Amino acid sequence: MSGPRTPEPALGGQGASSTGSQDEDTADGIQSSHRMLSFSDALLSIIATVMILPVTHTEISPEQEFDKSVQKLLATRIAVYLMTFLIVTVAWAAHTRLFQVVGKIDDTLALLNLACMMSITFLPFTALIVVYAFHRPHLLSPQIERSAHRALYRQHILGIVLRGPALCLAAAGFSLFFYPVAYLLMATVIFLPYVSKVAGWCRARLVGPREPPAHSLEIFTFDLHEPLSKERVEAFSDGVYAIVATLLILDICEDNVPDSEDVKVKFHGSLVAALGASGPHFLAYFGSFATVGLLWFAHHSLFLHIRKATQPMGLLNTLSLAFVGGLPLAYQQTSAFARRPHDELESVRVSCAIIFFASIFQFAIWTTALLQEGETLQPSVRFGGREHAFMFAKLVLYPGASLLAFACTCVLSSFSTAIFHAMQIAVPFTFLLLRLLVRLALAGLRGLRGLRGPARPTHTRPVPGATDDAQSPLLPAPC
Numbered sequence: 001m002s003g004p005r006t007p008e009p010a011l012g013g014q015g016a017s018s019t020g021s022q023d024e025d026t027a028d029g030i031q032s033s034h035r036m037l038s039f040s041d042a043l044l045s046i047i048a049t050v051m052i053l054p055v056t057h058t059e060i061s062p063e064q065e066f067d068k069s070v071q072k073l074l075a076t077r078i079a080v081y082l083m084t085f086l087i088v089t090v091a092w093a094a095h096t097r098l099f100q101v102v103g104k105i106d107d108t109l110a111l112l113n114l115a116c117m118m119s120i121t122f123l124p125f126t127a128l129i130v131v132y133a134f135h136r137p138h139l140l141s142p143q144i145e146r147s148a149h150r151a152l153y154r155q156h157i158l159g160i161v162l163r164g165p166a167l168c169l170a171a172a173g174f175s176l177f178f179y180p181v182a183y184l185l186m187a188t189v190i191f192l193p194y195v196s197k198v199a200g201w202c203r204a205r206l207v208g209p210r211e212p213p214a215h216s217l218e219i220f221t222f223d224l225h226e227p228l229s230k231e232r233v234e235a236f237s238d239g240v241y242a243i244v245a246t247l248l249i250l251d252i253c254e255d256n257v258p259d260s261e262d263v264k265v266k267f268h269g270s271l272v273a274a275l276g277a278s279g280p281h282f283l284a285y286f287g288s289f290a291t292v293g294l295l296w297f298a299h300h301s302l303f304l305h306i307r308k309a310t311q312p313m314g315l316l317n318t319l320s321l322a323f324v325g326g327l328p329l330a331y332q333q334t335s336a337f338a339r340r341p342h343d344e345l346e347s348v349r350v351s352c353a354i355i356f357f358a359s360i361f362q363f364a365i366w367t368t369a370l371l372q373e374g375e376t377l378q379p380s381v382r383f384g385g386r387e388h389a390f391m392f393a394k395l396v397l398y399p400g401a402s403l404l405a406f407a408c409t410c411v412l413s414s415f416s417t418a419i420f421h422a423m424q425i426a427v428p429f430t431f432l433l434l435r436l437l438v439r440l441a442l443a444g445l446r447g448l449r450g451l452r453g454p455a456r457p458t459h460t461r462p463v464p465g466a467t468d469d470a471q472s473p474l475l476p477a478p479c
Contacts, residue, residue, distance in 0.1 A: 030138070035097060036113060039231055040095060045115050045239025048088040049247070049325045051081045053091075056247075056332045078329075082322055083183075086190045089236075089318045094164060094259045102133045103141040104439045109133065112338060130157050152438050164189050176366035233317060237303075241296040248288050252281055252440045268371040287424035288331035291355060291398075295324060298362055298394055305381040305391065306369060313365050313376070326354045334420065345409060348416040352406040352423075361400035366395055391471065393438045394431075401427050 057078045095116070102109070112129050133139045134154045144153055171185035186197060299320075303309075309317075333347035369376040373383065380387040405423040409416040430437070 030104050041235040042239045044092045046243050047238050048085045049240050049243040051084045051323050052328050055081050056328045085322045090190055096229050127161055184319050228314045230309045233309050234303055244327055245292045248331050284334040286330050289430050305378040306377050312368050316361050316365045323354055323358035330354045343414050345359050345416045348409055348420045352402045356402040363395045390438050
């Protein structure tokens, strides 16, 4: 490490050598892992999202009231959905960490990854991927391939990779005779990185800090501040949003397409009148699709300005996606207004709560990023940046609108359906006018600040080492 560095080759030569090495790797059966990782992200996002289907397909007859028994049944299924969604995302995070170690793949490794996708947490295919990759070091990332301590890396990574399957098998055993312990072990799988961090902190407080190892293994840890792969976070999130948007159409099927005989007999040949009989389904579909699309747009805008995704941001993103996965339930509830009008108040409140939590965790991601804005955010959205106020408004719009709609249903319960549909219609138009509204609001704030008169300059002694960014104003400069 202390030796002299070799000079970097010229750009053109580097591109030629890169192309040549890729051709040689392909001839040797070695491939880039990018497409396989994209496939894995898409598959895992599908597995996580379709867990909502048992909840949305809960049979509730139109005559049945939304009483305590129905609420308990739905609450149980929603809890199971949230736990399974989080477990799948833990498996996805472990898969992401693993392929930070494995840089390239061959046919055998690609087939092992397919087996890993087939049974993601219960069988040791992930461990087989680790063993096989270390058996063929040229498949590893360059840093580990050149390391003289590959055996230590392999032992360390296997210990981490096998924790999840071991806890899942233990939970399966306890479920046979004492299921509360099984649920506790499954929760441990979800929060294992954070449990490990807290345990390490407690151990350091009790017995003092441990001596650092002679050969630090920093490439594969569960450090809460270790950056995640931003590209894979975006790919997994896009998969969840795409699958949720697709699941919305499942309840609009052949039952909502009128038969030609029914059109002639019941609706006197009017196709528009026949389709109007299923109007609540179509209205709920378009409103729910717009909600999913705009939540994705807010997520896209947020990660467009994120430089580095930390572990806490990844956890908040997972929680946001878990509630996004519940939007088909919100769609099913709102499409049932015509069939169960006596339950519309509860349905509206459930839908508002799902939208609120899906969006408030997006806002929490941005808030967490602001705590380390120098490392995690682009300069334009930091405090005082020209896009800071616009990003704030974009991320606070859905939490504010859903919370306002929920509060209005508490006061005007007889108009709950109209309030909810008004929110679904108003929010997309507000997004279109948001930049103009933000500029008008900032201009108004500057005008009020000007009426108060110029602020008195405060003569403070400069702090050594302080940067200009720390002194930047909250409001951006005039556009």
